[in-house]
Amino acid sequence: MSEALNLLLVEDDDALRDAVGLTLEMEGHQVTAVDGGPAALEALEHGVFNLVVSDLKMDPMDGLTLLGEIRARLPQLPVMLMTAFGDVEKAVSAMQGGACDFLLKPFEPEVLLAHVRRYATPVASGDGTIAEDARTRELTALAARVAETDATVLLTGESGTGKEVFARYIHAHSPRRAKPFVAINCAAIPDNLLEATLFGYEKGAFTGAQTAQAGKFEQADGGTLLLDEISEMPLGLQAKLLRVLQEREVERVGGKKPIHLDIRVLATSNRDMVAEVAAGRFREDLYYRLNVFPLAIPALRERPGDIIALGRHFLARHGERIGRQASLAADAAELMVRYPWPGNARELDNAMQRALILATGGVIGADTLRLCLGHTPTIGASPGVAASAAAEAANLAAVAPAPPAGSATNMKDLEREHILSTLRAVGGSRKKAVEKLGISERTLRYKLQQYREEGHSID
Numbered sequence: 001m002s003e004a005l006n007l008l009l010v011e012d013d014d015a016l017r018d019a020v021g022l023t024l025e026m027e028g029h030q031v032t033a034v035d036g037g038p039a040a041l042e043a044l045e046h047g048v049f050n051l052v053v054s055d056l057k058m059d060p061m062d063g064l065t066l067l068g069e070i071r072a073r074l075p076q077l078p079v080m081l082m083t084a085f086g087d088v089e090k091a092v093s094a095m096q097g098g099a100c101d102f103l104l105k106p107f108e109p110e111v112l113l114a115h116v117r118r119y120a121t122p123v124a125s126g127d128g129t130i131a132e133d134a135r136t137r138e139l140t141a142l143a144a145r146v147a148e149t150d151a152t153v154l155l156t157g158e159s160g161t162g163k164e165v166f167a168r169y170i171h172a173h174s175p176r177r178a179k180p181f182v183a184i185n186c187a188a189i190p191d192n193l194l195e196a197t198l199f200g201y202e203k204g205a206f207t208g209a210q211t212a213q214a215g216k217f218e219q220a221d222g223g224t225l226l227l228d229e230i231s232e233m234p235l236g237l238q239a240k241l242l243r244v245l246q247e248r249e250v251e252r253v254g255g256k257k258p259i260h261l262d263i264r265v266l267a268t269s270n271r272d273m274v275a276e277v278a279a280g281r282f283r284e285d286l287y288y289r290l291n292v293f294p295l296a297i298p299a300l301r302e303r304p305g306d307i308i309a310l311g312r313h314f315l316a317r318h319g320e321r322i323g324r325q326a327s328l329a330a331d332a333a334e335l336m337v338r339y340p341w342p343g344n345a346r347e348l349d350n351a352m353q354r355a356l357i358l359a360t361g362g363v364i365g366a367d368t369l370r371l372c373l374g375h376t377p378t379i380g381a382s383p384g385v386a387a388s389a390a391a392e393a394a395n396l397a398a399v400a401p402a403p404p405a406g407s408a409t410n411m412k413d414l415e416r417e418h419i420l421s422t423l424r425a426v427g428g429s430r431k432k433a434v435e436k437l438g439i440s441e442r443t444l445r446y447k448l449q450q451y452r453e454e455g456h457s458i459d
């Protein structure tokens with residue numbers, strides 16, 4: 001969410017410090033204003049800031065030295081420098097030293113505010129949902145409103161746009177927030193297990209059902225159930241789901257008595273549901289039952305205001321996990337805004353993970369970032385349209401670094417290597433591969449799509 005930022009302003013000219021400070025405060029930000037480097041370092045010891053805005057030419061510690069000190073102590077904290085025309089050369093070396101950008105004095109208040117919004121680390125919103133772009137903010141406002149009701153919400157959007165994030169957001173802002181949030185990916189569960197997984201089963205209902213088991217519907221009782229990738233649900237099961245939604249009752253497989261449910265249902269799809277209905281693959285009555293409140297999440301390239309904030313969010317998240325921190329240089333930020341992100345937030349997440357590993361000196365420059373995106377012809381061109389986005393996806397899949405075969409160190413990697421080597425062994429025939437692997441075609445399709453999005457070559 002775009003909220004008040006905590007800013008550290010470093011400026012030795014009293015009049016300018018007051019003017020800049022006032023502009024920032026009038027925008028609703030919290031400003032700690034100091035007159036030099038030593039006082040800034042002192043303030044950083046005690047406060048948590050989203051951005052440092054500092055003059056370049058100061059005594060006794062100039063902005064470049066202060067930048068170096070901040071990079072060493074808090075590599076994640078963005079620093080923006082203000083400089084006079086004659087100091088541009090120095091400013092350039094400041095950029096190489098990891099400043100996020102510099103403002104040429106004199107500047108208009110709007111320019112200052114736009115830069116601050118662009119470079120400040122996002123304010124943690126508690127639920128971790130980033131919404132800096134005006135379109136995303138509108139969407140979160142809508143989601144918060146519908147969260148108060150029990151209406152069924154159908155979240156649509158391209159793969160990786162954040163549909164599950166928004167589903168969790170709705171649950172977290174609903175009166176059901178203290179109750180369970182249960183998600184089930186309809187594409188990832190083999191057809192013959194989906195019914196039992198959703199509705200549960202009684203002891204002896206089928207071979208292997210040695211004890212009775214509650215299904216996802218029962219597990220979510222009192223809370224929210226997310227039916228992820230609902231378009232992948234087989235038609236037969238769609239009819240049963242419709243009945244459960246109409247009657248608010250579920251019957252376990254092999255069970256006799258209906259179980260009453262108090263449940264809120266959310267569903268997601270990355271397919272055009274109207275087209276699925278038209279093609280006879282999805283029941284029209286179920287579609288209307290789910291689509292009570294439609295929420296369409298735009299592709300990331302259609303809400304560019306989110307890109308930098310999301311990138312920083314991913315850097316902070318993975319940085320903490322792997323014990324490495326890095327900030328984005330201005331040229332990298334510029335490249336990110338121009339790149340069309342065909343894989344949306346998930347692709348950005350992956351790129352940030354790779355960039356964090358490759359970054360040298362705690363700064364991610366455009367050159368490093370380019371390596372993480374692959375050499376693609378659309379970089380530097382105008383924002384991609386759908387066709388170039390698709391081409392980009394294909395290019396990325398081909399050039400993205402994937403670990404060499406045999407390097408698996410965890411179950412997920414082992415599974416991927418097994419699936420891909422089986423597919424290669426049967427000459428790419430999915431039919432033969434699923435027979436050998438003992439999984440459904442739908443599961444295979446889902447897994448391959450996931451590998452592609454993660455940047456693995458599946459050929």
Ligand SMILES: Nc1ncnc2c1ncn2[C@@H]1O[C@H](COP(=O)(O)OP(=O)(O)OP(=O)(O)O)[C@@H](O)[C@H]1O
Binds near residue numbers: 159160162163349
């Ligand atoms: N607004 C956001 N704020 C923070 N993180 C986000 C946001 N949107 C997406 N993400 C992150 O991006 C990744 C993809 O998001 P998510 O899984 O919600 O996408 P999706 O649309 O459900 O994808 P799919 O269609 O493939 O299931 C996740 O790591 C998620 O945490």
